[in-house]
Amino acid sequence: MTSQLQRAVDLAAAQNPRRYVITGGPSSGKDDLIEAVIAAGLPCMEAEPGREIYRKHRERLGRHLRKEDRRAYAAEVLDAFVAEYVGHTAGIRFYNRGIPDGYGWEGFFGLRPSPDLEDATARYRYDTVFVLDPLDRFEDADDIVWAKEREIRRVHELVVQGYYDAGYEPVFVAPESAAARLDFICANLRLPKPDRNGD
Amino acid sequence: MAEALRALLRRGLPAAPDAVTPALLDLRGVAARAADPADEASRRAALDGLLRSTLARFPDVKHSRSVRALFGMAPAEPGWNLTRRRDAAAAACGMEVNHFRKRIEPRLVEVVAASLVADDEAFTRTSAIAPRLTAATARQRIPAEPFAWEVAEHEAALTAVWAAIYALRAELLTIERLLSLGAGRSEVVPHAVDAAWAWGRTRRAALDFTDGWDTGLDPHALVALAGWAPALAAPEADRLTQAAAAASDRTAFLTAVRSDIALSDAWIEPFFHTTNTDID
Known part of the structure; x- marks a missing residue:
């Protein structure tokens, strides 16, 4: 981490918590960006907890989660x-x-959103929400959208809508390299850019 | 769509009840985003989110601040009237306000309208269309996250249904070709058995798919996509489905259904006696 970025993180460490969300649908490049955030020395939640919980529920059920299984799963997440x-x-x-x-x-x-989700959303607020727009194009050269990509698009847009429903005004991060996206996020948060020269 | 947006523009965002027309609230992308699609207030909230996300990602960088101001997002503020928002929008791109209103604003509204139409198309449910396949240029890696797993699992289930539908179609086409050639009963019946086995497996796959996923599809309509097949009464259809799904191979299937004379008659005889008039 650059001394400037390190100083900014150290300075903030003694202050009130500042929480920044990175989100987006599948194929948004989120994992690459999270890796870049961690590599830059920024404090970050590494693993999304939903993964392990999903695995556990799927193992218990022996099949994919149907609509009727989702309340218990969502509550645990x-x-x-x-x-x-x-x-x-x-x-x-x-x-x-x-x-x-x-x-x-x-x-x-x-x-519909559960009362617990609505309550938690109102109580636990993040400072900034960064939405990663998908890296893949939704449409192919013939302008026909694939079923899979429609589903990915649908998931992504529902995540975005969820943040609007929760009263956030997300910051959209254009589909670029993880490094460029991190630079954009740092600039948006008025943090120094990470140094990538090994200094 | 542009006309509906111009009506909404008079009040700007957030979308007010008297400024929103059905053309906007009926967009599939709006209904899909609404927590309760049957509730107009919920749809209006969804439209608000859709418009904000569309404006936040406006593709024309030169006019992105202008279009946002025009609709009431920063640098404009909620509650500003259209004249004030238009002033801010014109200022954001360094233009004289009358020139902006006459030349730029209509174009910006058209771009936003086109984005809404494209979003509407993206939310069309196309599960009844077989997934398109192209030659793979790289291994398909699934990101390690539940959303990606769910989408991949959905595509696997959808693909399995289509595999069954096409397999059934191949059997039904074979029978029709043989009948067209004037083949004898002894030549056709073994293929009718193959088709029965395929039909049962297809119906099982379609039932599993529509039970397990929120597709809005009718399993019988999915099976019917394979082509004409004898119409079975519900008990016979269930027996055939159960036998086909349980059979590990053709011999096991044949063993399971051999003694079911009513089912055999109901499945096989229509191939020899049904005419196009009967189907109509």
Whole structure:
């Protein structure tokens, strides 16, 4: 990390918590950006808790999660996100998805937001939400959208809508390299850019 | 669409009830985003989010601040009237306000309208269309996250249904070709058995797919995409489906259905006796 960025992070560490969400649908390049955030030395939630919880529920059910299975799953994911949120008490922290992602998840499966999700969304607020627009083009050369890409697009837009429903005004991060995206995010947060010369 | 947007522009964002027309609220992208699609207020909130995300990602960088101001986003503020928003929009791109109103504003509204139409298209449910395939240029890596897993699992299930539908279609086409050639009963019946096995497996796959996923599709309509097949009563269709799904191979299937004379008659005889008039 550059001394400037390090100083900014150290300075913020003694101050009130500042929470920044990085989110987006599949194929948004989120994992690459999270890796870049961590490599830059910025405090960041590494693994999205939904992964392990999903694996556990799928293993228990022996099949994919149907609509009727989703409430229990969503409640557990919400608990994990709330724990992540309250566990951070000072300084900067980036989040691999945030609590309002639940609106997108539940909407994708035709469920209305649960009261617990609405309550947690109102109580635990993030400072800035960065939405990564998908890296892949949605349409092919013939201007025909594939079924799979329609689903990916649908998930992504429902996640975005979830943040609007939750009262956020997300910052959209254009589909670029992870390094360029991180530079954009740092500039938006008035943080020094990470140095990539090994200094 | 542009006309509906111009009506909304008079009040700007957030979208007010009396400024929103059905043309906007009925967009598929709006209904899909709404927490409760049957509720107009919920749809209006979804439209608000859709417009804000569209304006936030406006493709024309030169006019992006202008179009946002025009609709009431920063640098404009909620509650500003159209005249004030238009002033801010013209200032954001360094233009005289009358020139902006006459020349630029209509074009910007058209671009936003086109984005809404494109979004509407993207939300059309196309699950009844077989997934398009192209030659792979690289290994398909699935990102390690639940959304990606779910989308991949959905595509796998959809692909399996289509594999069954096309397999059934091949069997049905074979029967029709043989009948057209004047083939004898002894030559056609074994293929009718193959088709019965394929039909049962296809119906099982279609039922599983429509039960397990929120597709809005009718399983019987999915099976019917393979082509004409004898119309079975519900008990017979269920017996055939159960036998086909349980059979590990053709012999096992044949063993399971051999003694079911009613089912055999209901499936095989129509191939020899049904005419186009009957189908109509």
